[in-house]
Amino acid sequence: MEDLQSLHCWAEDFQREIEQNAGRARPRAADCRTCHSAVLCIPGQANPEALTAFECLVEQIGPLPAGSRYISMGDPFDAVYAIKSGQVKTSRVDTDGNEEVLGLHLPGELVGLDALAGSRYRCDATLLDTGMICRVSFPRVADLALVWPTLQGRLFQLFSAALQTRRYSVDHPVEMRLAAFLLDLSGRWKQRGFSATEFTIGLPRQDIARLLAMRKETMSRVFARFEEQGFVRTDRKHVTLLDFDALRRQAGPLAP
Amino acid sequence: MEDLQSLHCWAEDFQREIEQNAGRARPRAADCRTCHSAVLCIPGQANPEALTAFECLVEQIGPLPAGSRYISMGDPFDAVYAIKSGQVKTSRVDTDGNEEVLGLHLPGELVGLDALAGSRYRCDATLLDTGMICRVSFPRVADLALVWPTLQGRLFQLFSAALQTRRYSVDHPVEMRLAAFLLDLSGRWKQRGFSATEFTIGLPRQDIARLLAMRKETMSRVFARFEEQGFVRTDRKHVTLLDFDALRRQAGPLAP
DNA sequence: CGACAAGTTGACCTTTTTCAAACTTGGTGG
DNA sequence: CCACCAAGTTTGAAAAAGGTCAACTTGTCG
Numbered sequence: 001m002e003d004l005q006s007l008h009c010w011a012e013d014f015q016r017e018i019e020q021n022a023g024r025a026r027p028r029a030a031d032c033r034t035c036h037s038a039v040l041c042i043p044g045q046a047n048p049e050a051l052t053a054f055e056c057l058v059e060q061i062g063p064l065p066a067g068s069r070y071i072s073m074g075d076p077f078d079a080v081y082a083i084k085s086g087q088v089k090t091s092r093v094d095t096d097g098n099e100e101v102l103g104l105h106l107p108g109e110l111v112g113l114d115a116l117a118g119s120r121y122r123c124d125a126t127l128l129d130t131g132m133i134c135r136v137s138f139p140r141v142a143d144l145a146l147v148w149p150t151l152q153g154r155l156f157q158l159f160s161a162a163l164q165t166r167r168y169s170v171d172h173p174v175e176m177r178l179a180a181f182l183l184d185l186s187g188r189w190k191q192r193g194f195s196a197t198e199f200t201i202g203l204p205r206q207d208i209a210r211l212l213a214m215r216k217e218t219m220s221r222v223f224a225r226f227e228e229q230g231f232v233r234t235d236r237k238h239v240t241l242l243d244f245d246a247l248r249r250q251a252g253p254l255a256p
Numbered sequence: 257m258e259d260l261q262s263l264h265c266w267a268e269d270f271q272r273e274i275e276q277n278a279g280r281a282r283p284r285a286a287d288c289r290t291c292h293s294a295v296l297c298i299p300g301q302a303n304p305e306a307l308t309a310f311e312c313l314v315e316q317i318g319p320l321p322a323g324s325r326y327i328s329m330g331d332p333f334d335a336v337y338a339i340k341s342g343q344v345k346t347s348r349v350d351t352d353g354n355e356e357v358l359g360l361h362l363p364g365e366l367v368g369l370d371a372l373a374g375s376r377y378r379c380d381a382t383l384l385d386t387g388m389i390c391r392v393s394f395p396r397v398a399d400l401a402l403v404w405p406t407l408q409g410r411l412f413q414l415f416s417a418a419l420q421t422r423r424y425s426v427d428h429p430v431e432m433r434l435a436a437f438l439l440d441l442s443g444r445w446k447q448r449g450f451s452a453t454e455f456t457i458g459l460p461r462q463d464i465a466r467l468l469a470m471r472k473e474t475m476s477r478v479f480a481r482f483e484e485q486g487f488v489r490t491d492r493k494h495v496t497l498l499d500f501d502a503l504r505r506q507a508g509p510l511a512p
Numbered sequence: 513c514g515a516c517a518a519g520t521t522g523a524c525c526t527t528t529t530t531c532a533a534a535c536t537t538g539g540t541g542g
Numbered sequence: 543c544c545a546c547c548a549a550g551t552t553t554g555a556a557a558a559a560g561g562t563c564a565a566c567t568t569g570t571c572g
Contacts, residue, residue: 096509116415116416117417142412146402146408149402152398153398155412156398157373158373159369159419160372162419164373173527174528204550205552216551217530217531217553220551220552220553224552224553252352253352253354430560462519470560471561471562472518473520473560475519476519476521480521514571516569517569518567521564521566526559526560527559529558530555530557531555531556535551535552536549537548538550
């Protein structure tokens with residue numbers, strides 16, 4: 001049972017604050033009710049009162065053009081960012097100047113949770129296509145979580161889920177890694193109500209390669225082999241999975 | 257500022273519960289005041305009232321002998337486990353029957369945070385030497401966090417820190433991975449007030465190898481090379497780091 | 513002491529990287 | 543509209559890193 005009274009007070013406080021700032025330019029608040037990704041995002045399925053309180057602390061940014069870097073490594077942490085639309089790449093350049101690709105994120109996913117511990121963002125986040133981002137002040141959401149236990153539980157869940165990111169770092173052959181990656185993406189698109197067999201990978205080959213810890217040349221060859229064998233069909237960033245069983249066989253123990 | 261009144265009520269509730277169960281065998285509660293690892297563990301540096309409330313929900317287990325598996329993959333999740341003493345290995349056997357080593361954990365560290373999202377433990381946890389473990393009921397600690405904001409913040413911090421576990425991905429040479437691993441361990445022992453130059457690695461070579469995504473033969477050869485070059489001295493599980501600069505040079509961008 | 517597990521070493525072989533070069537695209541301006 | 547450019551992608555051949563297999567050494571514990 002939510003404490004509706006507390007939530008109401010909370011929302012009112014924010015309303016007041018917003019009114020005080022009315023003169024200054026303030027980004028519009030998010031509308032989680034119309035957001036397709038909301039169910040997979042922080043709010044999950046929440047009641048209207050709770051949602052209103054939550055929306056007060058979310059700041060909607062965009063639409064931003066492809067290539068926009070909205071988080072930069074090293075910047076002080078104060079918010080997590082949810083993806084409303086668009087695909088996002090997280091990456092960092094190491095001390096040798098090589099770019100390391102850490103993840104590919106789809107709408108509804110959260111970026112920046114790892115930054116809390118060190119108080120600074122640990123990687124860059126870049127939009128791969130035109131998209132919208134929701135900025136969620138962390139101190140505020142944590143504050144709200146104290147009076148809205150369901151939200152607290154949801155945050156713990158999201159942190160925990162972030163720990164489960166598949167590591168393609170292990171010593172599995174390249175075919176296994178690529179097959180597992182494709183199946184993983186397929187599942188995530190399906191979860192969002194899109195086709196599990198046909199989707200677009202926002203990352204260029206080079207970056208997929210780096211994400212899967214191989215070279216772009218190797219990546220290209222493995223894709224070619226998969227296509228020869230009739231497992232997939234590719235046209236640039238557009239991918240069609242033709243034979244799930246074969247892919248699962250390829251992925252072996254890495255299969256999601 | 258803690259809400260001492262709430263904390264007090266909380267502690268009293270638990271006291272009552274404990275008294276009711278007095279007849280039945282109940283594991284002794286933890287004493288975080290005397291625990292050397294407490295500062296790095298969940299409580300951090302807490303005031304006495306808060307600590308009492310916290311201790312009520314911690315169950316101290318052990319001493320357990322080396323080889324004890326106290327978490328089994330697939331078991332339903334209901335608690336996280338803190339290491340009071342001893343080294344712990346987390347691992348899982350994949351669908352092909354190969355063991356994958358996920359981590360080596362030192363006293364004060366938390367195991368099981370990743371299990372919350374799926375409601376089941378995602379790996380086994382095994383003590384590598386005689387040690388004591390603290391079982392922390394997750395529903396209860398989350399409940400306490402609602403009235404003790406500092407604890408909530410601490411939990412978020414711990415989740416976030418768990419996301420930063422170094423990935424020993426295959427696209428770095430083996431020397432880099434081993435050097436980085438040794439430096440990482442060194443730093444973690446130092447943090448605990450032990451020697452940064454001399455420590456014991458609970459894992460057998462085979463398992464270090466698997467953790468660093470290489471074969472035991474390769475591991476052995478890299479250790480031999482390091483010893484030849486005077487970077488380290490090893491005697492079985494006992495390691496002495498002799499040249500930090502050289503190791504840092506070897507570790508390159510992976511250096512902690 | 514002897515058996516068994518853990519660790520080491522050497523020879524050989526496979527996978528993946530590296531380097532180099534050709535080839536597609538999509539966008540830009542003439 | 544088309545030529546051109548740059549970014550991205552593919553291909554081939556050679557090389558290196560690390561894996562595999564098998565023998566061997568060492569340490570441990572009854």
